[in-house]
Amino acid sequence: MDFKKFTASAFAEFCGTSRHTLLWYDKFGLLKPDSMGQNGYRYYSLHQYIKYDLISIMKQSGSSLAEIKDFLDN
Secondary structure, three states, rough: OOOOEEEHHHHHHHHHHOOOHHHHHHHHHOOOOEOOOOOEEEEEEEEHHHHHHHHHHHHHHHOHHHHHHHHHHH
């Protein structure tokens, strides 16, 4: 089954955040795109929203990005 992919801008809008935030999370290794297009665009899948939501909740509760990365890696 082929699931719809969202550009970084579309996924950011769906999540209620900015494209810049997603790019930062990618650079920091928190939320990598599901795939990269030949055009260099980052594409996200709907199932990645769960991970984004967890990152957002942890950030709102006061966790640093380093603490969140450590949690997700382990």
